[in-house]
Amino acid sequence: QVQLVESGGGLVQAGGSLRLSCAASGRTISRYSMGWFRQTTGKEREFVAAITASGGTTRYADSVKGRFTISRDNPKNTLYLQMDSLKTEDTAVYYCATNPTTYATSADAPTYTYWGQGTQVTVSS
Numbered sequence: 001q002v003q004l005v006e007s008g009g010g011l012v013q014a015g016g017s018l019r020l021s022c023a024a025s026g027r028t029i030s031r032y033s034m035g036w037f038r039q040t041t042g043k044e045r046e047f048v049a050a051i052t053a054s055g056g057t058t059r060y061a062d063s064v065k066g067r068f069t070i071s072r073d074n075p076k077n078t079l080y081l082q083m084d085s086l087k088t089e090d091t092a093v094y095y096c097a098t099n100p101t102t103y104a105t106s107a108d109a110p111t112y113t114y115w116g117q118g119t120q121v122t123v124s125s
Contacts, residue, residue, distance in 0.1 A: 001026050001027065001114075002024055002025070002026050002027045002029065002032075002098055002113075002114040003024065003025045003026045003114075004022055004023070004024050004096050004097070004098070004114055004115065004116035004117075005022070005023050005025075005116055005117070006020060006021065006022050006094060006095065006096055006116045006117065006118060006119040007020070007021050007022075007023070007119060008020040008021050008119060009094060009119030009120045009121045009122075010120075010121070010122070011122045011123075011124060012086055012121075012122070012123055012124070013123070013124055013125075014086060014087055014088055014123055014124065014125050015085060015086065016086050016123070017082070017083060017084045017085075017086065018083045018086065018121060019080060019081070019082050019083070020036070020080065020081040020083065020094055020096075020119060020121075021078055021079070021080055022034070022036075022078065022079040022080070022081075022096030022116055023077065023078050024077045024078065024079070024098075025077070028074070028077060029053075029072075029074065029077055029079070029098060030053060030074040030077075031053055031102055032053055032098040032099055032100065032101075032102070033050060033051065033052050033053055033098075033099040033101050033102060033103070033104055033105060033106070034050065034051055034072065034079045034096060034097065034098055034099060035047065035048070035049065035050035035051070035070075035096070035097050035099060035105070035106065035107075035112060036048040036049045036050075036070060036079075036081045036094060036095070036096055036097075037094070037095045037096075037097060037109055037112075038090075038092035038093065038094045038095070038121075039092055039093050039095070039118075040091065040092045040093070045095070045109050046061070046092075047061050047107035047108075047109070048060070048061055048064055048068065048070075048081070048094070049061065049064065049068055049070035049081060050070065050099070050105035050106060050107065051070045051071070051072055051079070051105065052102065052103050052104070052105060053074075053102040053103070054102075055071065055072050055074070057103070057105055058070050058105065059105035059107065061107070063089075064083075064090075067083065067084050067085045067086075068081060068082065068083050068084070069081070069082040069084075070082075079096050081094070081096075083121070086121075086123045087123060088123050088124070088125050089123075090121060090123050091121060091122050091123050092120075092121060093118040093119065093120050093121075094118060094119055094120075094121055095115055095116055095117075095118045096115070096116045097109075097112035097113070097114060097115045097116070098112060098113055098114045099111055099112050099113070100113055
């Protein structure tokens with residue numbers, strides 16, 4: 001069992017930056033690929049970014065490519081999402097999740113097993 005807790009969300013103006021963290025406990029995440037997803041009311045959960053277990057390969061949704069950076073610190077059992085040049089359309093609840101694979105960067109939410117409770121990101125114009 002893995003427990004994930006996201007933090008770092010908040011209110012920011014368009015063009016600003018936020019850094020999300022996802023702290024894991026219960027088991028090391030060093031063997032798992034991980035991802036960030038986001039969801040707004042009435043919409044399906046949307047893929048944002050993913051990273052392999054080693055951190056050597058990353059994948060991004062087209063909507064965030066060049067603005068967001070996913071990274072991880074395995075000794076600290078923590079996943080990060082650096083979000084720059086934020087837009088109002090980035091407003092959502094952001095979730096981190098583990099994927100049982102080691103080398104894949106899946107964009108498919110059902111392939112992820114453990115999820116955090118989410119952190120709200122609000123970008124104002």
